[in-house]
Structures are given as C-alpha cells and as structure tokens.
Amino acid sequence: MTRNTALSIRDLSISYDTPEGRLRAIREVSFDVARGGITGLVGESGCGKSTLMSAILGLLDGAAIVESGEIWLGETDLLTLSRGEMRRLLGDRIGAVFQDPMRSLNPVLTIGRQMTDIQFRHRLSRRTKRERAIEMLHKVRIPDPAARLDRYPHELSGGMRQRVAIAMALMAEPDLLVADEPTTALDATLEMRTIELLRELQQEIGCAIVFITHHLGVVSELCDDTVIMYAGEVVEAGPTRALFEAPRHPYTDLLFACDPARIRERSRHLPTIPGTVPGLIDVPPGCVFAERCPERFAPCGRLHPRPLRVRGSEAVRCHLHDPEVTS
Amino acid sequence: MSELLSVRDLTVRFRTGSALSRLLGRAGHVRAVTDVSFDLAQGETLALVGESGSGKTTLARAVAGLAQDVSGQVHFEGRDILELGAAGKQRLRRDVAFIFQDAVASLSPRYTIRQLLAEPFQIHGVACDDIEAEVIRLLEMVSLPASMADRRPHELSGGQARRVGVARALALKPRLIVADEPTAGLDVSVQGEVLNLLNDLRERLGLSILVITHNLNIVRHVADRMAIMYLGRLVETGPTETVFHDPRHPYTAALLSANPVVDPEAVPERITLDGEMPSLIARPDGCEFHGRCPFARPDCATVVPRVTADGARAYTCRYPVGINATTPAEAPDEKSPA
Numbered sequence A: 001m002t003r004n005t006a007l008s009i010r011d012l013s014i015s016y017d018t019p020e021g022r023l024r025a026i027r028e029v030s031f032d033v034a035r036g037g038i039t040g041l042v043g044e045s046g047c048g049k050s051t052l053m054s055a056i057l058g059l060l061d062g063a064a065i066v067e068s069g070e071i072w073l074g075e076t077d078l079l080t081l082s083r084g085e086m087r088r089l090l091g092d093r094i095g096a097v098f099q100d101p102m103r104s105l106n107p108v109l110t111i112g113r114q115m116t117d118i119q120f121r122h123r124l125s126r127r128t129k130r131e132r133a134i135e136m137l138h139k140v141r142i143p144d145p146a147a148r149l150d151r152y153p154h155e156l157s158g159g160m161r162q163r164v165a166i167a168m169a170l171m172a173e174p175d176l177l178v179a180d181e182p183t184t185a186l187d188a189t190l191e192m193r194t195i196e197l198l199r200e201l202q203q204e205i206g207c208a209i210v211f212i213t214h215h216l217g218v219v220s221e222l223c224d225d226t227v228i229m230y231a232g233e234v235v236e237a238g239p240t241r242a243l244f245e246a247p248r249h250p251y252t253d254l255l256f257a258c259d260p261a262r263i264r265e266r267s268r269h270l271p272t273i274p275g276t277v278p279g280l281i282d283v284p285p286g287c288v289f290a291e292r293c294p295e296r297f298a299p300c301g302r303l304h305p306r307p308l309r310v311r312g313s314e315a316v317r318c319h320l321h322d323p324e325v326t327s
Numbered sequence B: 001m002s003e004l005l006s007v008r009d010l011t012v013r014f015r016t017g018s019a020l021s022r023l024l025g026r027a028g029h030v031r032a033v034t035d036v037s038f039d040l041a042q043g044e045t046l047a048l049v050g051e052s053g054s055g056k057t058t059l060a061r062a063v064a065g066l067a068q069d070v071s072g073q074v075h076f077e078g079r080d081i082l083e084l085g086a087a088g089k090q091r092l093r094r095d096v097a098f099i100f101q102d103a104v105a106s107l108s109p110r111y112t113i114r115q116l117l118a119e120p121f122q123i124h125g126v127a128c129d130d131i132e133a134e135v136i137r138l139l140e141m142v143s144l145p146a147s148m149a150d151r152r153p154h155e156l157s158g159g160q161a162r163r164v165g166v167a168r169a170l171a172l173k174p175r176l177i178v179a180d181e182p183t184a185g186l187d188v189s190v191q192g193e194v195l196n197l198l199n200d201l202r203e204r205l206g207l208s209i210l211v212i213t214h215n216l217n218i219v220r221h222v223a224d225r226m227a228i229m230y231l232g233r234l235v236e237t238g239p240t241e242t243v244f245h246d247p248r249h250p251y252t253a254a255l256l257s258a259n260p261v262v263d264p265e266a267v268p269e270r271i272t273l274d275g276e277m278p279s280l281i282a283r284p285d286g287c288e289f290h291g292r293c294p295f296a297r298p299d300c301a302t303v304v305p306r307v308t309a310d311g312a313r314a315y316t317c318r319y320p321v322g323i324n325a326t327t328p329a330e331a332p333d334e335k336s337p338a
Helices: A049-056 A083-089 A111-117 A126-139 A158-170 A188-205 A216-222 A240-245 A250-258 B018-024 B056-063 B086-095 B113-123 B131-141 B146-150 B158-170 B188-205 B216-222 B240-245 B250-258
Strands: A005-018 A021-034 A038-042 A064-073 A094-097 A176-180 A208-213 A225-230 A233-239 A307-310 A313-317 B003-015 B029-041 B045-049 B069-076 B096-099 B176-180 B208-213 B225-230 B233-239 B308-310 B313-315
Touching: A005 A049, A005 A208, A021 A038, A021 A049, A021 A064, A021 A208, A021 A225, A021 A233, A038 A216, A049 A064, A049 A176, A049 A208, A094 A158, A111 A126, A111 A158, A126 A158, A158 A188, A188 A208, A188 A216, A188 B250, A208 A216, A216 A240, A225 A240, A225 A250, A233 A240, A233 A250, A250 B188, B003 B056, B003 B208, B029 B056, B029 B069, B029 B208, B029 B233, B045 B056, B045 B216, B056 B069, B056 B176, B056 B208, B086 B096, B096 B158, B113 B131, B113 B146, B113 B158, B131 B146, B131 B158, B158 B188, B188 B208, B188 B216, B208 B216, B216 B240, B225 B240, B225 B250, B233 B240, B233 B250, B240 B250
Parallel strands: A038 A208, A038 A225, A094 A176, A176 A208, B045 B208, B045 B225, B096 B176, B176 B208
Antiparallel strands: A005 A021, A005 A064, A225 A233, A233 A313, A307 A313, B003 B029, B003 B069, B225 B233, B233 B313, B308 B313
C-alpha cells in the first residue's frame, strides 16, 4: 500500500455456499487502483466481477464467505469494518454508478429532492444544498439545471438520467467511484459523451474509478489500467496501452481477437473461443483457462500458474511466461 | 430477392396520459414512429440503429402487429397486416418471432427447458405428434445437448439462455425474427457465438432478421442493410458498407464517428452533438435534427427535409454530408468504422 494507491485489493477470495457445494466465485484476486487513476475491469458474465464489486461496496449477500484477503481504501481495510462504519463510507468516500439509472433513482421523488437528501451528512441549509445540486447538474452538462431539479426521473432522457446518477455519486467528492457498465444502455454518441464527462469530472475531483464493462473500445479509450478476469481469477493486469498492444495471456489475446471492432474486414462469421468456462465448485487444479487454451502444455493441467511480471503486463497468470516451469 | 416485409409510411401513436396532457395544456397523442418506410427481403438482415427512445422497439412491435394506434401499410408476404382480423394476427405471430434482450427474464423460471420449448406449440394449437422429438430437434438446431431439456433457466449461462430464446423463437418455423438487442450484456466471445448462430440459421432456413441494437460494431459485421432512427423517423437507410463508408445524414456521421476505437494510440476525430434528443411531445420545426446538427444552416430550422432516394440508399437531409461542396466534404468518420 503506497500513498499513490486509492484502492488496493490483496489476495481476495470469496465463496458462496450452495446446495451443490462451495462455489469459489473469486480466488486470490489482487490489483491496485492508482489515486486519480481509472482501472477497467473486463471479463465475461460469471467471471466474478459482480462479486468483486459487491465486496468493495460492502454489499455481499448473506451466502458469501470471505475466505481471505484485504480491500484497502487508503488506510482502511474495508473488510474489517462494521456495517455501520461501512455505511458511513458509502456515498462519502465511495460512490457508485450502476447500469440502469432508473433503478438507482427513486421514481417518486424529484431529482432535486434526491440530490439534497444525499447531502444529509453536511450541516448546510436547504438552500445551499439546492445550490450545490444545481452546480453539480451544471457540471454534468444538464441544460437548465435549476428547472430540472423539480423534474422526476422519468421526465429525463436515458442519457440525462445516467448523468444525474453520476452527479449524485460524485456529489460528496469520493476517493473512489465504482462504475458498473454505466454506458451499456446508451447509444454510441451518448456513450462517448458520458465517458468524456467521467474523465473530466474525475480529473477535477481526483477520484479513482473502477470501470466495469464488456466494451473493449471503452476500456482502451478511458482506462489507464486494465484488469482481465476469467473464471474468478485475474489472468492479466497492466497498463492499458501495453496490454492492448501485446496481450501476454492467451485468454486476453483470444478475447481481443473476438472483438468485432478489431476485425477490419467485414465478416459474417465472427471468431469465438471454443469450449466453456470451468465450473467453480470443483475448480481445476491447474490453470483455469487450460481446457480452452490453444497453447497449453503439460504443466497447465496440474500446476496453478502464479502471477508474473512480464514486459508490459504487471501480473500474468500463465506458465508460458514462467521460466521455472518447463514441460 | 423477394420482399418479405414492406413498410410504407408507418406511424405509431401513443395517447398521452391525461394528467400530463392537462399539465401541458394539450391533450392528444405522441407519434413514437413517424412515416417510416423500408423493405426487408427474404434471407436479409436489417439492423435498426438509434438511441434509446428513438422508437426502434415500437417499430418492431408494430411490424409484428403488436401496436394499437397504427396508420400506414405493413405488407408481410403481400398481406397488409394492419387489415388483419384476430385470427390473421394470431397466424402472423407464428411467422414473426421475437428474441428478447434479457434472455433469462424472458424464460419462466418455473418451467423446464422442455416445457418452455413445447409452450409455443400449445399456445398456437399446433398439433405435434412427438413433442419430445421436436424439443430435441430445436435444441440441436441451436447446438445445445438434449440433456439441457431437464434444466431450468437459472441453471443456464447467459449464452445458453440466449440459445434457448432462439430455439423458442424457431419453434413454429417463423419467416422473420425480430432480435431486440440480442447480445446486450454478453462478452465479445459469447456475443460472437450468438451472432454466428443467428447467421447460420438465416442461411439454413432462409430467415429474415430485423436486429435492433446500438452496437455499431456488430451491425457492420452481420447486417446487409442498416436503418438509422432518430425521434421516430428513419433518417438514413442503405447497405451497411455504403453507410459506414460514406454516411449522408449528419446524425449517422456523428454516430459512426463516436464508435469507440480499440486502439489506445488512435485519436479519433469525433463529431460531437450538442444537447439532447428533443421530446416527442414538442417536436422541433423544420428538420427535427437541426438543433443538434453541427452542419445545420438557417433554413434547416424551417424547411422539412424530404426523403432523398439515391440508388439503394435513402436519407432525410437537405445538405447531406459528403455531397455538397460547401458542407464539410472530408467526412471525419472515414477511419473510425474500420
């Protein structure tokens, strides 16, 4: 944990008890988010992104068991906090934006009411709170912000609602913003504007962002660092530019190759990764990707790869790069 | 190619809520879809692109005979579906099948996959000698093992649930499949699987596909033609490659230029749009896009543009991008679709 790190996740493993056995949702996950940096978290559904996000936000459900690990926000390990202490951090030092803004905004209260309510921690007059709300709406480029305050969420367009949600999340100037696919429901022009807005606000407020998405184009444009997850593990992590230029893990490589945006020639038949994700109740002893990996060799099936620092990438879990592993 | 679907001047209206209309001092209707015309040939894939609220889903529902207040003409295999009676509409619903965005939510959690796949036959009273064989045939068609039949929707992965959605849509041998955001929320490799499956089925069964999406990257690969919607109107239609390479309508150009590029080195030239999509209740005068159009001229605010047909394409703009010498001729989107 250095002073330049906003969020540091160390060896985090979380499981769920299910009738079929213990499902090991995420295992030995470690990565850092720099202060004022943006980290993109990429992985298919079921890879553990949501569990990880819930853990950071203290929203893990009752069946979840934290097997090991730490989540450091500045000097605080979030996993050691009580419910009350965690609640005081949320909305203050940690903000969150979700995929569907309609679900995070209350449909029966005006935007203004919700934006003043969220400032309950501050001992300010109602009028000052309202002014701060107007200022924040102005910052997220909502036209005519004073009039919008008296509107209900359904009276705004999808893009505006998402910007209101962003305004609310950033109102307290948090240290960390967790954004879970905030642009998935928007069209391309709105998506770009939302991303540019996030980046500007982030520079102004200086918060760090964990950006969860499927959209590789968004990651490469917005994020400083990228973390690739597969079947509950971080298979590769590193600076975005280096990682996109030369992915070191075969999964990252294949995932990028599947992105229709990267295929310049029009093709009716899109590439896919053959095979399926392994079950997480009986996690394979070796590499989690071995079964689908075109470059697998003898040790991949039995030896679990350790995270290695390889040119460009800061942590790659792959035997191909491990000088100590030979077939 | 013969036209399977031919839509002319289709308008779909919604009655505005009484409380809201009183508040605004105007009772009446909003036109969610306005004067839309397009054709869809057999075996063709048409992509419908536009931001949320632009009327894509309403248009698709109207085409399937599921909208209430509709004017214009929708010819499906030569019959005008707006003239159909109840029995005709029931029959139409066999020919037009939907694949929904949220695959798991569109499948009842209380049913097994077998029951879900048998349900369309029961609903439409289609006699079926051997329902079990039919279920297995459908599962095979979407490359799922027969053992899936005993599972329930929550036991499936996102990609598998979508395959079941496709299998269900195929049950009654439709002619047209309407896929509403078929890959939203899927990662790129699973997305490729679903799109490849739809494409294989299109080739094998001669299906036509109307795909609604805002993912331009998949449009470029899977669609023969694309139609761009703005405020309930089609502002541009044409062959996908032509539109990507050389868009005519400024909205299309802006949309294509905003498509994120997977290349951290590239600094794409973007056309930025100011403001918001206007409300359907207060449609702007003249060209409805003029308030946000970076190339708008004074008369755009007053003169309503007509549809300009230009070979296989059509657009609704009086000063199309890349045609008139006084408009910015060097289309800034030239490299972004690549």
